[in-house]
Structure formats: C-alpha cells, structure tokens
Amino acid sequence: MPVFYYDAQVFKVYQVKQLLDDAHIPCLVKNDFAQGAVGEIAPLDSAPEIWLVDEQWRPKAQQLVDNFLAELQSASDAGDWVCGECQTDNEASFGICWSCQSGRE
Numbered sequence: 001m002p003v004f005y006y007d008a009q010v011f012k013v014y015q016v017k018q019l020l021d022d023a024h025i026p027c028l029v030k031n032d033f034a035q036g037a038v039g040e041i042a043p044l045d046s047a048p049e050i051w052l053v054d055e056q057w058r059p060k061a062q063q064l065v066d067n068f069l070a071e072l073q074s075a076s077d078a079g080d081w082v083c084g085e086c087q088t089d090n091e092a093s094f095g096i097c098w099s100c101q102s103g104r105e
C-alpha cells in the first residue's frame with residue numbers, strides 16, 4: 001500500500017484527507033503528530049502522509065487532489081502577488097509594486 005499524498009504543509013494534508021472523507025474514499029493518515037507532546041518539534045520527514053486503504057481508489061482520489069491543488073493555485077493567483085523585481089509582497093489590488101514601482105507581471 002504505497003503512500004498517496006504527502007506535503008510538508010500540514011494543513012494541505014488534512015484538507016486532502018477531508019476531501020477523501022467527503023468522497024467516502026477509505027484512507028488513513030500516518031505520522032500524525034497532532035497529538036504529540038506540546039513543544040515537541042517533529043523532524044522534517046515526519047509530516048503527515050495520506051495512504052489509500054485500497055489502490056482501486058487512486059484514480060478518483062488523484063482527480064480530487066488535482067482539482068483541489070488547481071483551486072489553491074487559482075486562489076493564490078487571484079490574491080496577493082510577489083514583485084518579480086524586488087520580491088516584495090503586494091496586495092491583489094495593486095497594479096504596480098508599491099516598493100519599486102515595477103509593473104505587475
């Protein structure tokens with residue numbers, strides 16, 4: 001049973017888990033340190049992983065995750081942007097960088 005989904009950003013892993021739960025796709029989370037001791041720092045390789053209980057669900061699960069990641073991407077595209085010249089964060093409503101006046105790319 002190979003790992004299905006992994007991300008160092010834990011919130012993404014749990015959102016994917018929720019997606020699969022909503023679709024009634026049997027899966028489980030491994031390396032779940034949410035119940036760990038307070039102040040304990042999990043090593044980098046211990047971020048949660050999602051495993052499919054049955055591989056037959058993989059195509060459907062993959063489709064859900066692809067859609068989810070595409071939505072995340074378009075949401076961030078519509079939001080704040082980073083100046084290509086000076087790497088400054090700009091709000092979505094800004095047409096040019098407030099810091100160096102470069103145009104938005």
Ligand SMILES: [Zn+2]
Binds near residue numbers: 085086088097098099
């Ligand atoms: Zn700039």
